[in-house]
Amino acid sequence: MLTWKGVGFALADFMEIARYALQRAASLGADQVEAFLNAGKELVIEVRDGQVETMKLARDRGLGLRVMVNKCAGFAFTTDLTKTAVEDIVRQAVSNAASAAPDPYRVLPEPASAYPELNLYDPAIRKATVEEKIELARAMERAARDFDPRVKIIESAAYHDAEVEVTLVNSRGIQATYQSAYCGLYMSLVAEENNDSQTGFAMDYRLQYDQLNPVKVGREAAERAVRMLGAKPVTTRRAAVILEPYVVTGFLGLLGPGLTAEAVQKNRSPFAGKVGQEVASPLVNIIDDGALAGGIASAPFDGEGVPTGRTVLIEGGILRGFLHNTYTAARDGVKSTGNGVRGSFKSPPEVGTTNFFIQPGTISPEDLIRDTQQGLYVTEVLGMHTANPISGDFSVGAAGILIENGQLTRPVRGVAIAGNLLDLLKQVDGVASNLTFFGGRGAPAIRVAGMSISGH
Structure with a gap:
């Protein structure tokens, strides 16, 4: 039984799905097979005049399958990770390969001896409450308005974060996974004076939640607009x-x-x-x-x-x-x-x-x-x-x-x-x-x- 955990399926489940896809593709004559699975979650919060205007939470997960049959490449993908659906895209990928022209350079990579060690996942992004994320967008908007009274229109004051889990398995021996996340702030606005209006924007995206500085982003967007007046x-x-x-x-x-x-x-x-x-x-x-x-x-x-x-x-x-x-x-x-x-x-x-x-x-x-x-x-x-x-x-x-x-x-x-x-x-x-x-x-x-x- 595959279960939804966190962003997507548990990584162990992803590995099981990938191995199953590889085994089925090999049984249908594929020489080389690659299963690429990812699950993602994305949050966007937009604030205007201190009030939340939009809040979107999107999730996505699926499997992309590449096969090589006699140097011909085929590809198919699915968002349905049941065994039946995986069987279907295996057949589809193999069928697609049969329609492709052979190419001697269509190969999959071998396993690497090591991968770089990177700090890509800050749990603070997930731990922070929605209210705290809303407040970052509000603080950014306040900083922009406080910078100069000529800042008249806030077009967008947004907080954005996303996290993803990736699993990649191929028939040459690669079995690799990672988890990453990022967060960011974006602002666009309009300054007005003497019938002239100018736009300004600023953005800042980080891997670490505590590195976000809403006041800096808000002031930068305001400065970019104000300095262009006239x-x-x-x-x-x-x-x-x-x-x-x-x-x-x-x-x-x-x-x-x-x-x-x-x-x-x-x-x-x-x-x-x-x-x-x-x-x-x-x-x-x-x-x-x-x-x-x-x-x-x-x-x-x-x-x-x-x-x-x-x-x-x-x-x-x-x-x-x-x-x-x-x-x-x-x-x-x-x-x-x-x-x-x-x-x-x-x-x-x-x-x-x-x-x-x-x-x-x-x-x-x-x-x-x-x-x-x-x-x-x-x-x-x-x-x-x-x-x-x-x-x-x-x-x-x-x-x-x-x-x-x-x-x-x-x-x-x-x-x-x-x-x-x-x-x-x-x-x-x-x-x-x-x-x-x-x-x-x-x-x-x-x-x-x-x-x-x-x-x-």
């Missing part, structure tokens, strides 16, 4: 541009897919054929680390059971390599970097980033601004989705604060910045010390020596 365009120019950490993570999101071996193998990466070459300024170091202490995307193993770890992609401006899962690694004759990521049991693993970041420099963001005679401090970009991830070309709307004689002066809106992502990386001439993570991506402020700013 923003106007500037004249068209070419100037130095300092990109705030959040803006840099937007560019990182554009960059990430091109640093996967999958994109290279499909000729969809601007970095193809450039390993060992200079692709960025010597100040730029880009890293992916699935075992990063405190990282929201950290886990002891990836979506295939391969140990996670630190992969240096760009070091001192030199391209060192790409992110791999088991499939892309087999194609290139190398080892997986532990980047076989999967959003849930509903899809097979793909190649993707984990904790993906630009390494911080040693100069403070304040000194980086003081060291910039004339330029634009960019706090927001619009239309990043229109950028071309293969060529790297972009033209996006921008807002920020003008830099004059090393000082932040007046707010700017209604301008655009354009260029090429690879050119941008090569023109970085300043990297600040304020590495800040927004979910799985992190960056410090960076200065680009010269960019085209289109105004009026």
Whole structure:
């Protein structure tokens, strides 16, 4: 009898289900089999004017099954973990494999000698009462309103947490499990003055409940809105541009897919054929680390059971390599970097980033601004989705604060910045010390020596 415990089924039950699925798939002719089970719970609380506006608690659990039959891969998933349902998806996965083309690189990984030891589960997240979590959102909202009377509208003041249990078993001997949880705060608001309104937001996600600081998040969101009141365009120019950490993570999101071996193998990466070459300024170091202490995307193993770890992609401006899962690694004759990521049991693993970041420099963001005679401090970009991830070309709307004689002066809106992502990386001439993570991506402020700013 399978029983619901905590987030999902007990891990022992998960292991029993996985072994049963493996045995049934083998009996139907599968050469290799992988069972990926997870159970999750997610809580979202939104507060407005001190009152709870919405509260959502969602649970999800299921099994994703991958099989290899004569080098043909098949996949199926189910949310029903009864024996009958498991039997059904085993047959479905094997049937799906029969419709696939054979591929000699479709293999499953072997067991690892060890996995990184990570502190991913803080019991305080579950122990905290709903009332205490509501109070965090209220405190954040109060801090924003107390920061400045021009903060008029709270669009969202939310507390969010999630926990997950993962079990992965394959026919090559991997039997691995872990439990993780995270919590966070998010705020968006509007400040108004003289018929002008500006938005501001802030967020903070942590693995440790006691590290959440609602006052800091509330004040930061308010400051971001208030400082942009009265923003106007500037004249068209070419100037130095300092990109705030959040803006840099937007560019990182554009960059990430091109640093996967999958994109290279499909000729969809601007970095193809450039390993060992200079692709960025010597100040730029880009890293992916699935075992990063405190990282929201950290886990002891990836979506295939391969140990996670630190992969240096760009070091001192030199391209060192790409992110791999088991499939892309087999194609290139190398080892997986532990980047076989999967959003849930509903899809097979793909190649993707984990904790993906630009390494911080040693100069403070304040000194980086003081060291910039004339330029634009960019706090927001619009239309990043229109950028071309293969060529790297972009033209996006921008807002920020003008830099004059090393000082932040007046707010700017209604301008655009354009260029090429690879050119941008090569023109970085300043990297600040304020590495800040927004979910799985992190960056410090960076200065680009010269960019085209289109105004009026």
